[in-house]
Amino acid sequence: MSEATADQGRRQEGVESSTTTGFSTRTVLVHVAMYGAALLFLVPYAYMISTSLKTPEAAVATGMSWIPSPVTFGSYVELFATSQILQWGLNTLIISSTTTILVLVVDSMIAFSLTRLDWTGQRYLLALIVASFMVPGFVNIIPLYLVIAELGLINNYLAVILPFAAGPLGVFLLVQFFRDIPYELQEAAQLDGFSNFRIYTRMILPLSKSILTALALFMFVWSWNQFLWPLIVLQSEAAYTLPIGVVVLRDNFTIQPALTMASAVVASGPLFILFLLLQEQLMTAVEMQGVT
Amino acid sequence: MATTDESDGLTPESRSGRELLEGVLFASPYLIIFGVFLLLPLLIGGYMSLFDWNALAPAESTFVGLENYAQLLADPQFRNALVNTVYFALLTVPSILLVGLGLALGVNRDIKGQGFLRAVFFSPYILTVSVAAILWTDLYSTQYGVINYYLGMVMANPPQWLQSRLFAMPAIALTTVWWLVGFSFVILLSARQSVPEYLYEAARLDGAGTWRQFRDVTVPQMRGAIFFVIVINLIWAFQVYGQPYVMTAGGPGQATETLVMYLYQAAFNQRSFGYASAIGYVLTAILVGVSIANYYLLGGDNE
Numbered sequence: 001m002s003e004a005t006a007d008q009g010r011r012q013e014g015v016e017s018s019t020t021t022g023f024s025t026r027t028v029l030v031h032v033a034m035y036g037a038a039l040l041f042l043v044p045y046a047y048m049i050s051t052s053l054k055t056p057e058a059a060v061a062t063g064m065s066w067i068p069s070p071v072t073f074g075s076y077v078e079l080f081a082t083s084q085i086l087q088w089g090l091n092t093l094i095i096s097s098t099t100t101i102l103v104l105v106v107d108s109m110i111a112f113s114l115t116r117l118d119w120t121g122q123r124y125l126l127a128l129i130v131a132s133f134m135v136p137g138f139v140n141i142i143p144l145y146l147v148i149a150e151l152g153l154i155n156n157y158l159a160v161i162l163p164f165a166a167g168p169l170g171v172f173l174l175v176q177f178f179r180d181i182p183y184e185l186q187e188a189a190q191l192d193g194f195s196n197f198r199i200y201t202r203m204i205l206p207l208s209k210s211i212l213t214a215l216a217l218f219m220f221v222w223s224w225n226q227f228l229w230p231l232i233v234l235q236s237e238a239a240y241t242l243p244i245g246v247v248v249l250r251d252n253f254t255i256q257p258a259l260t261m262a263s264a265v266v267a268s269g270p271l272f273i274l275f276l277l278l279q280e281q282l283m284t285a286v287e288m289q290g291v292t
Numbered sequence: 293m294a295t296t297d298e299s300d301g302l303t304p305e306s307r308s309g310r311e312l313l314e315g316v317l318f319a320s321p322y323l324i325i326f327g328v329f330l331l332l333p334l335l336i337g338g339y340m341s342l343f344d345w346n347a348l349a350p351a352e353s354t355f356v357g358l359e360n361y362a363q364l365l366a367d368p369q370f371r372n373a374l375v376n377t378v379y380f381a382l383l384t385v386p387s388i389l390l391v392g393l394g395l396a397l398g399v400n401r402d403i404k405g406q407g408f409l410r411a412v413f414f415s416p417y418i419l420t421v422s423v424a425a426i427l428w429t430d431l432y433s434t435q436y437g438v439i440n441y442y443l444g445m446v447m448a449n450p451p452q453w454l455q456s457r458l459f460a461m462p463a464i465a466l467t468t469v470w471w472l473v474g475f476s477f478v479i480l481l482s483a484r485q486s487v488p489e490y491l492y493e494a495a496r497l498d499g500a501g502t503w504r505q506f507r508d509v510t511v512p513q514m515r516g517a518i519f520f521v522i523v524i525n526l527i528w529a530f531q532v533y534g535q536p537y538v539m540t541a542g543g544p545g546q547a548t549e550t551l552v553m554y555l556y557q558a559a560f561n562q563r564s565f566g567y568a569s570a571i572g573y574v575l576t577a578i579l580v581g582v583s584i585a586n587y588y589l590l591g592g593d594n595e
Contacts, residue, residue: 027401027402027403030398030401030403031403031404033398034395034398034399034403034409035409037395037398037413038408038409038412038413041412041413041415041416041470042412043431043438044416044427044428044431044470047427047430047431047438048427051430059436060435060436061436062435062436062441064438064441064442105321106321106322106325107322109318109319109321109322110318110319110321110322110323112318113314113315113316113317113318113319114319117311117314117315117318118308118311118315119308119311119312119314119315119316120312121312121315122315125319125323129326132326132330132331133583134576134579134580134583135330135334135576135580137531138531138533138552138555138572138575139337139531139555139572139573139575139576139579140330140333140334140337140572141555141556141559141572142337142340142555142559142565142568142569142572143332143333143334143335143336143337143340143569144329144333145559146333146336146565147328147329147332147333147336162325162328162329163329163330165325165329166322166325166326166329166330171322196314196318200318221418224420225418225419225420225421226420227420227421227422227533227534228533228534228552228556232556232560242420243420243421243422243423244422246420246422246423246426247422247426247538250426255435257430257433257436260426260430261427261430264423264426264427267420267422267423268418268419268420268423271418271419272415272418275411275415275418276411279411279414282418283410283414283478286414286475286478286479287478287479287482289479289524290478290479290482290483290517290520290521291482
């Protein structure tokens with residue numbers, strides 16, 4: 001901010017422009033900094049995977065060996081044999097897939113209604129939904145719990161699915177996107193005798209594949225990772241999701257890092273595979289949140 | 293869904309009547325879920341916060357007016373949770389902004405392996421909070437943890453991270469930065485990439501060095517994204533729950549007990565639903581305040 005720093009900046013610039021060939025010092029420094037940071041980011045994963053492949057004794061030994069010797073899958077075997085982790089995985093999969101599908105259907109329908117149909121009250125409705133952005137999920141947990149209990153949904157998958165099927169984010173993203181689809185297309189379809197339902201299913205949805213995919217991925221990951229709400233409404237061990245299960249496991253097997261890390265690998269593995277396959281779409285969904 | 297095949301034969305009134313009907317039909321699945329699981333609880337919560345709520349027999353609850361709120365002001369445990377939450381926000385929000393910005397500007401440069409770096413920095417964000425927290429609890433372990441193993445090489449008595457009143461919260465904050473920075477990083481990177489290059493060329497022609505370009509081009513151009521990152525992280529920070537729940541259970545003492553933890557405890561351990569609802573409303577008020585402040589700041593930016 002001071003003049004001195006500004007001068008220094010100008011001098012550095014001079015140094016860089018005088019280096020015409022090869023790496024400038026600055027380029028090297030940026031590479032070192034970025035790859036150094038990447039290494040730090042990866043250390044926890046390295047610990048997680050390496051520890052999960054160690055014997056119970058090696059995992060608690062002082063001193064750090066990054067490459068387990070011997071490599072053993074004993075913790076994974078024990079995990080699948082003694083815990084309900086498979087059941088938890090299935091629960092999590094059912095909950096996150098259903099939530100995702102429901103969000104896509106319900107959000108795209110209302111976004112269609114708000115952008116492609118013409119009726120009074122749309123603006124107020126959109127304003128109400130946007131305003132509900134400000135109500136953070138967590139602060140509603142007690143009355144929501146009572147509503148869920150009143151509906152008899154405690155310990156039911158629906159208790160985790162329904163409250164998150166009407167988040168404002170998806171509506172907001174889809175409204176922005178649907179607005180940009182040319183209205184001439186819709187008029188032409190109407191002249192051909194298309195009903196609004198057909199326009200929605202045959203025209204708008206296919207044209208919106210990219211944003212629907214991004215939203216689906218984001219919702220799936222988000223829903224898979226939920227913690228507090230499932231913890232409150234899922235009360236029997238057989239109904240737990242993976243995020244709750246790993247904490248319960250850790251508390252049951254005190255100081256057994258090999259087993260705990262194996263459960264962490266199992267709980268996050270599916271998402272990592274999904275991420276590696278579809279990272280562009282997932283990051284698109286994140287970027288769109290920044291834009292909206 | 294009605295077909296509109298013969299829409300030409302309709303009067304404008306009946307056509308708009310049908311548009312309204314269809315509009316509402318398309319909107320209704322969302323509106324029902326939205327009403328039952330968001331708006332209704334919000335109203336019930338406000339109502340409950342005015343009662344000494346009897347969880348077993350709601351009909352026998354006593355109306356206490358604003359007494360729950362008055363009680364909050366005098367409650368040392370609430371004050372402690374509020375202070376801890378603010379402290380957590382102060383530790384995490386600026387760090388996430390600075391780390392996210394640094395990584396975004398670095399990756400934006402002409403650097404080898406851009407895609408790889410972007411994936412690495414984003415990746416912790418896809419972990420569930422409990423996995424991130426368990427993982428770091430072990431990294432911080434004083435018996436077999438990696439961090440103190442390496443710190444032990446350079447210092448005699450490395451901190452007892454999660455058992456220490458002084459270090460527990462910063463340790464949780466560091467975990468949070470690692471876990472969540474990827475989200476902000478992606479947003480900042482995308483904002484940086486949409487700054488038009490000719491602005492930098494013009495600045496260079498004017499003799500602006502790196503620092504001046506950063507201050508006069510990068511920061512103003514990225515203002516919207518920077519505000520968004522600050523606000524979303526503030527909102528997350530005020531709702532922090534999973535990390536302290538898993539890593540320290542609010543301890544040592546109550547050094548890492550946060551607002552949502554206290555709310556949870558009041559509701560589900562002490563069954564003080566009315567009191568907990570009041571905590572929820574105060575938290576909502578704080579977050580709405582944050583959002584409104586953001587709205588005005590952003591509004592000024594857009595003009």
